[in-house]
Amino acid sequence: MRLSRRAAMAFGAAGVAWMGAPAMAQAMPAPSRFDLTGPGGRRITVTQWNPVGTPVGTVLFSHGAASAPHYYDLILGPVVAAGWRVLAPLHVDSREHPDTAHYPGLASWKARLEDFAALTDHIGHVPYVAMGHSYGGLTALVLGGAQSVPPPGWTGPQCDGKARAVIAFSPPPAIPVLITKEGYGKLAVPAIIQTGTIDVMPGADPKEPEPWKAHLDAYEAAAPGGHRYGLVLEGVSHYFGGLICDFSQKGPPAVQGIKDANRIAGLFLAAYGRGDHRARVRLDAAVSPNLPVRLMMK
Template sequence: MPMRHVFAPTTGRPGHAGQRRQPDRLRRWTAKALGLSLVLATAGLAGLPAKASETLSFSYGPLIRSLKVSSLQKFAADGTVEDDLAFFLSLVKPEDYPSLRKALTEKAEVDPLLVSRFFNSNIGEDILERLGKAITLLRGGNGMPILRAALVNASFSQDGLSLLSVLEQLPANIQIHGEKVLGAEKATKRVIAATERLDTVMGQLTAEEAKGDAPADFAALPDPRKPGSRAVSKEVWNLTDSRRNRSFYVEVYRPTKPAAGPLPVIVFSHGLGSSPEDFSEVMQQLASHGYVVAAPQHPGSDAIWLKEMLRGLHKDIFDVQEFSNRPKDISFVIDELERRNASRFNGQLDLTKVALAGHSFGGYTVLALGGATVDRAFLKEECERPYASLNVSLLLQCQALKLPPEQLANLQDSRTAAVFAANPVNRSIFGKQGLGNIKVPVVMASGSYDPATPPALEQAASFTWLNGPDKYWLIVQGQAHVNFTKIDPGIKDAIESMTDITLPSQGLIGNYMKGVALPFVEVYLRKNDSYKPYLRSSYAEYLSKDERFKLFMVSARSSQKLSEAIEAFRKEYPAPRD
């Protein structure tokens, strides 16, 4: 995707211990993530087998050159460079040949049946249609059906899904447009450059803010990462919103012996393909400090829906109605808390001002409730940009265009007092105008290795577009969007072996989140100013001073410098055009 909102050039890098090799590792990680997405994107839909071509046709403007598939096979097998392949390798250094050979043959470990179902969804079709503009029929038709056949045949073949096996399956009547392929490569490199620049800029801005912070002895202060003094009980409520004919469960965490006076409330929205249970640790933590925390299931975009989709029971990864249903779920939960306040909570719940937290799609959800409005015109413009398929989060947001405008209006809940949005899907669906409507305090949290909602694409500009004085942006180095231990502990090992990088432990990420989440709600719900020092950049430096993966955190004080950095990056790295 052509990024208009990324980072400015700077000199030098902050001297974070253990991080000097991270840029190269980050480059490999980002390239692998984007490359794997590109391969998978073309792998999904069943088609009729076609006779494989013995040659491939490449064009660049009026120039057309052919390449024998056998030349690629020889090169992959033993490094032989035939004359026709030599033309294409003329600008490649021989020392880079081994990595190219590996790229040709490295197999994507994916279940062909599950891939087929996944990419039979609207998002999958969208990706394939975009890729079909670069791999077309000879007479210019979109190559989407060709890619279906070639990729499915390759994924079910004995060799498995790899770049070479896909090329071997392409039929004779196709043309690969070199200018579009090179444009995609340029866009990918731009994403990588922006991601690397982000690490540098956020480190510098964190250090600059920390120098201006009032001194604080954090070692002598209470540790907000530790559990509170109250025991916690958990209840599960089964609710039905008859107005929408929608039933779902809600997990409710509460202190068993709350203190006298009002009980502050937090409502949490899980991410796409997730569940409330995945976030039980942080909800337990907050409840032990005297909060009531409620986390509803979102039935059209949760783990149950995803499992059913992979079994063939749904076409799409999520129900597009979730763009409106999710915020309404949260509002309905707050309504239900009001209904049960007297009988279950002795009337102690303070529901006039509620904190909302959400992850990923849940980040979109709570930002909408906090006042962000959908900018349909901006979203449409973003979705029509070339190379939009490089940002999976954008493709998800583009699905909202299938809904009538009135369905995405009036999602705000006036009871929202503060918003904590982790790895939020947000930039294109709200835009500058929509995010500028938020008036409540906001924390955005990001992960530097996040391939699903990359911070350079999804949160950088968004942070600058927030107009309120009480805003914070934190980035955990190495965080990769999801808690792998809640999905499959083996995935983390696979990523580390595939990308030659090390991811931070989930315990470290959790400690960073706890260290900021509790102070945020203490300050903006309980009006407890004693927790304000924890919302400073100097606290982020304190938390991560001995850690390999750092926590960066900036406030509204850095917003203007970040905006200037974004504009400078745009000039240094012009967006590739279709």
Template structure:
């Protein structure tokens, strides 16, 4: 094993174990009467159906993909959201967010990536493929889903006539947030040819990046987001820090600050950490669940999806109004650039 890769693996291991001392956070103490002005604050009316551990067969260039698919029971053609999990996490640890979206009328397909499911698996595959290889394979996984959606309908016949493939978003958390951003134009530096590689996908109309990374390893740099132009929703919080990679939560907003302006959003919530306590990514974590932060994330991200996949003008006006900070008495804010 190369010394550099060993050092990176050790750093990732230490980062996963780090628990920083967190500053005081402002709780949600807003007047509940103000919440009626926040669109998509409540669970939607559609019944959510879930099929887990489905398999999309391999072909000559792509490995078999293990999937979970979430979709409304009611008839209709719904926008498609592909979801990319965080490093060492899995497709089945984000139900609190995914099912909320689906209840408002979306089909969500979530694959397991090579780095999924455990620390051991993640480290073994990082040694096998390297950081750039893991990043590139994630893109291949998601593009394979886009290119072979007809096969998904064979795997799960209930999807037939259920999905509108003219309205597609890619979403993700942490490492998966960067995977999503790549479909909007974010670039990855390849150390072998010392150039940035881009994977922008014109079929994708919106990006949802939950707690995206700042500069990380040698492949994700300060320049990685300069060509990100697809409408993007980013989120982070004042506790979204760790002792190794991101000692300041503001590093998670670098994508928002450096991407192309025009349709770029940032949700910041007081006291929200990388896992919303234990509500996403690491439900086994011994931490207090951050339900108020989840409520703000679900409402704001759903408003964004509605604005850019369903042309909901009221949702877009809310996103761009800056009202959320006032309505929540400073608990959450929405920036637009």
């Protein structure tokens, strides 16, 4: 089944044309790459960034549709600098994947689940934080217990229960063929879900006063009392003005938005990835209904 253009754009699949790195650079250590074997012998290439010294933990990252891991230095750099090892598969929906033409529409969703089944098996009994952007934000939420509509040919659980927490940048709203609000409500771990006030899906109802709120479906559906946070950044688009995922997107670059996103996500990562009580106190103290950085908690 092919997704409609509107649904595909909800997680960043359309209009991607790589135009080179943004001017705002983030120092990153040189990554390494290795291959895993998926169902049917499919090759899954994983990019790995290791921090200086002993890692404090593991982050599994999922890129947006049509993108690739190396377009996310501005949000992954601070994670690696904080001591985390980051592992990120190249999904079949990436325009850089050699076999992308063989995985139209929802075929890519099954492959994404397979990518992380292979990767979590590879790391063994190691807890991790799941992190992702757009389509990858949905992927991360499913690793944290949210339940998608099972793709054709998929049986059994969609996650392994090893995720400690989830960081989801602009995940898609509920899309009936992919995930429902009830499915998002199955989220089982602490999570932070981010969007921006100009993060609007193509085709959104022009009469809707705040159409960007659709990206908070996962936050709204999650049960209260489970350390769930919703983050809204003023003037931030789906791509932070072309700073992540797709460098060709319309600016201006949301430089302050990236800084605010990294600051809040960093506190969350320390609080729920490492169990840092002081970071959790600081995170909860940042809860505010006011823009430019609106942080909600339930």
